[in-house]
Amino acid sequence: MRAAVVPAIRSRWELRDIPRPDPGPNQVLIKVHASGMCFTDVHQTNGDLPGPFPRVLGHEPVGEIVAVGPGVGTRRIGDRVGVPWVQSSCGRCEWCLRGRPMFCADQIITGVQAHGGHAEYMLAYAEATMLLPDALSYEQAAPIFCAGYTVWSGLRWVAPEPHERVAVVGIGGLGHLAVQYAKAAGFETIAVSHSPSKDELIRELGADEIVRDGRGLAEAGGADIILATSNSSDAMADAIQGLRPDGRFVSMGFEAKPLTVLPADLIVRRIKIVGSQQNDREYLYEALDYVAKGKVKVFTETYKIDEVNKAYERVVEGRVRFRAVLVN
Secondary structure (H helix, E strand, O other): OEEEEEOOOOOOOEEEEOOOOOOOOOEEEEEEEEEEEOHHHHHHHOOOOOOOOOEEOOOOEEEEEEEEOOOOOOOOOOOEEEOOOEEEOOOOOHHHHOOOHHHOOOOEEEOOOEOOOOEOEEEEEHHHOEEOOOOOOHHHHHHHHOHHHHHHHHHHHOOOOOOOEEEEEOOOOOHHHHHHHHHHOOOEEEEEOOOHHHHHHHHHHOOOEEEOOHHHHHHOOOEEEEEEOOOOHHHHHHHHHHEEEEEEEEEOOOOOOOOOOOHHHHHHOOOEEEEOOOOOHHHHHHHHHHHHOOOOOOOEEEEEHHHHHHHHHHHHOOOOOOEEEEEO
């Protein structure tokens, strides 16, 4: 089978023929139909996130189960499924026993300890897979397994209340989904965007208002929740001045630079800075359901696996509007 292999840190991806695996106990073999490319793939390639090399990346894979291993009872050949970031954990540590496997030290992560979805086939643990809604296409489903899951679960994690206002910083791969999810959930939604060229599209996504920076957000009345999807620490820090008292700032993007927060802001306005990843599994179910019902749409650019380096370069350069998806 063909797979996009990253040979070493900061190396160019290579399209190789590698053996098609057979599913072991509790595993399924998936014929990958679509695999979203995330900026996390860039962080992994550059060595910013730990992991072995060589390896196959891709943690937004969806496809069809074509074989099942011993012990699999919940999945069948022909099932349409996707695979999230965390596939398995030890099941014995404090975090696993408390229902928080994302903190387990012995995780098996898609695209890290296990080969990811930038390939024609991949293995996954059956219990990790999520059945796709019948009405949802593979192309639309793939980016939800990281981008959509991340922003929706981040919003859900800070428990928004009726009449609260939500702001989204960074209208890119995550941000264009965050605007739609916040609006679909019924919240007044403000986009913080430095790019006037995106204004028309941002309004089509459902934003009630567009501001340019944190000061503009404050002048517009502020936000109770800020979903920070930008990879710029400066842009995220700037937005904090638009957070209302008792507001929650949810960080979902990152760069190798500190996020500067003044202690006075934490004390006087009693704001909270929250880190968020992919949280409870029910949030993935909800995120997929919104897309299947047409309330959220992923803006994608599709590429064949032969074009993987072209797609990757566009992600690195920030030229994708808004998610790159490899299709087989």
